[in-house]
Amino acid sequence: MxxxxxxxxxxxxxxxxxxxxxxxxxxxxxxxxxxxxxxxxxxxxxxxxxxxxxxxxxxxxxxxxxxxxxxxxxxxxxxxxxxxxxxxxxxxxxxxxxxxxxxxxxxxxxxxxxxxxxxxxxxxxxxxTSAIDQFAIIHRHLRNAGNGQWLDFHLTMEHPAATEEQYFHIIQQKSCSFLQLIFELHRSTIPLPVLQEIATYIGYAAQLQNDIQDIFSDHKNDLLSQKATLPLIKAVQHSNTYDHGWLLTQLQLIHSHDITAKHLTTIRDYIRQTGAIDYCSILAKYYTQKAKSLLQHYFNDKSPYIKQLIHLID
Known part of the structure; x- marks a missing residue:
């Protein structure tokens, strides 16, 4: 159906x-x-x-x-x-x-x-249900997302905490809170920790996919602002290990010179060559699969909705 x-x-x-x-x-x-x-x-x-x-x-x-x-x-x-x-x-x-x-x-x-x-x-x-209860759920998750956005704004590649662990800590607040809000608004007999786990996996996968796209988008400022997204974190780590920090040096030059399209293309090509994009893509697919497995396990009696939901997150 x-x-x-x-x-x-x-x-x-x-x-x-x-x-x-x-x-x-x-x-x-x-x-x-x-x-x-x-x-x-x-x-x-x-x-x-x-x-x-x-x-x-x-x-x-x-x-x-x-x-x-x-x-x-x-x-x-x-x-x-x-x-x-x-x-x-x-x-x-x-x-x-x-x-x-x-x-x-x-x-x-x-x-x-x-x-x-x-x-x-x-x-x-x-x-x-109770409007007060509904508002409390919405308020809690929006506040959590706002705190995550605040931390995300301050986390750049110049920040000493720009690690993969710190990235996922922020994404847990910034992105996963919206999904947890949706699941919690209509709680069923499924335990809340299970719903939170599903929301977290979907949030991780979606944010990774967005961050990959934003690296190559001329309409987003993630790269120019040196936002500590996972593709950039992994690419800089590779560069620091194998190329004497070439990538971070090039990113820092963005602030002191007018960036040209050619220079931006060179940086993007380098990021792709480090394997950072492939790493994040594989990780996104991994989290998507974990979410799908949990959905199919706990909601196998509602297959039409499962099919539509999985189509959206794939």
């Missing part, structure tokens, strides 16, 4: 924006952002989206007789808006450009805060 919930989530988001009381320009800009890759209105139906992931996760954890399809879809729409809000605030920190037409930092901050409020309202308004 194929399940296509994306159009329904899209409808709920459009309706939410239309009835939100937000200015028309804000509604229009939000929909424009949600048409980008990895968002719910993207033309690429194979993209991972938080809304679809949330719906299928909620469906695994709840009984169809106790939580309605409508409630799950509205929660999924709330998660999609919540993640867009955090993405925008993350872009301000990382100096990334989320649109072809650049938005001012002040606009990104305002839009992120407004969407955060709308997302929380949508999630709390359509909860089947």
């Amino acid at each position: 194929e399940i296509d919930v994306r159009p329904t989530i899209q409808f709920i988001i459009k309706n939410t924006l239309l009835t939100s009381g937000l200015e028309y320009d804000i509604q229009k800009l939000t929909l424009q952002l949600l048409h980008q890759s990895g968002k719910i209105f993207s033309q690429n139906t194979d993209d991972f989206t938080w809304g679809e992931f949330s719906y299928y996760a909620f469906s695994l954890l709840t009984d169809i007789n106790t939580v309605s399809h409508t409630t799950k879809v509205k929660h999924a729409a709330g998660i999609e808006l919540l993640m867009l809000a955090t993405d925008l605030l993350d872009d301000v920190v990382d100096h990334d450009n989320h649109l072809d037409t650049a938005l001012a930092k002040s606009q990104l901050l305002m839009l992120g805060n407004l969407l955060l409020v709308e997302a929380l309202h949508l999630l709390i308004q359509h909860t089947a």
